[in-house]
Amino acid sequence: MRIAIIGAGNMGGAIACGLVQGRKAEKREVIVANPHNEKLQALQARFPEIQVTNDNKEAARGADIIIVAVKPWKVSEVLKPIHPQRPQILVSLAAGVTMEQLAQYVDPEMPIFRIIPNTAIAVRASMTLVCGRNATEEQSQMLLDIFNEMGLAMMVKEEQLEAATSLSSCGIAFVLKYVQAAIQAGIEMGISPRNSMCMVAQTLTGAASILLEQDTHPSVEIDKVTTPGGITIKGLNELEHAGFTSAIIRALKASR
Template sequence: MEVPKIAVIGCGNLGLAIVEGLIDNNDIPNKNITATRRSLPKIQHLVAKDVNVTDKNELAVKEAKIVILTVKPYNLLTIAKELKADLAPGTVIVSTATGVSIQEIADAIGTDFSIVRAMPNTAAEVRESLTCICDNGVSKEDYQLVEMLFNSIGKSIRIQEDLMDAATVLGACGIAYVLRFMRAMVQGGIQIGFDAKTASAIVNQTVKGAAELLTVNGHHPEYEIDKVTTPKGCTIVGINEMEHNGFSSSLIKGIVASHDKIEEI
């Protein structure tokens, strides 16, 4: 199979994380990757790694099999329309923009293309993104290519488009919820005696360990909680106190509030 060419249009935070993930991953030769943005100096360092860099989107997409649009949602449809004439039929268009539907993208560029929406999160920067992906019925081969791209910056899950807002809330906003929870743990740790640096180190590794317990063992969180909560012990007293103060309830309400808001936008 011919190794596909990939164009990443709008190589800012996310686009760059994807390109760097692809470089590390080695499945696609770097010379097959083209990155674009208007402020070229910000991506010029990629040239040393054999990645093509240009501010001309139309040149980048000409021979690309996959075009990843990592521009802001308000730019997306305009840029897609500008590129329409330069896209070869059968190109896979991947949009990471929040709230722009597959139908809107198809209205902008036509129906000759496979269209995919992907919702990664900022952990892409450290190759630990969770990316939810939906599509308009792409071929198995095209889907595998897209999956490979996003697996190079973490893990991916295929979902239906009607869950894309929910994916944005749980996966992308979710990073902020978890970080706020971690900040609160650090504050608590300082109150019971640790300096901020030590408290952060303990919390960071504890959260990572808790996530790994679930990921590796495939257990429900409550199963792992039961192992820690000795009858009449300090853990259950602490957890119940948190629950009396609305811990789970406030998290669930926050998730639903974010989802209500995203539907308004």
């Protein structure tokens, strides 16, 4: 399976690195195209087997999957000259560019996927959203398998993408904002910045692991650490007095 990635920016480069560290693609079958050499050279320095080029047409020629990892306003400029055709599969990372719009630049009957990773794809821990058009179940599963090696991938309907993006892509910034605030509290209470960050980050990792690996719910886990008259309930009530839950809901809805 030959995979072409057009664009070696943060997302394109992270996907290339994830592919060659996974089991779904041979390193020598991954080719990355980018107009400038600096990022391509950095990729090859880490993974010499990756093929690189400045020519999008060369990258797309003979590729089974073409991953377009460019800014939304660059999509037509990239796709029109190469005009992907069946049996190739097109995968677009361009936020806001619908599958109907993508179909204008390619064989409209070919399988088209839109994917929305988040920045944790750089450490193979992304929440990646996937939606497809003209795709078989096998092709959809193949895309899920590829991106599950870089975190967790989930199929959603295209009309759900905006809301899901708020939860997973914008959401990572909201989570980090909590981490930043917690670090500041830790410092005020006498803990070093580095130790505060490690404590909070590992606490988040633990909380996420509980939810992902056990058949449970946040309310159940909160109850386990909320002793009547204890310190946790005092802190939780302070969060609610400050409008914590409402602020999170409003932030997510505002980021659609």
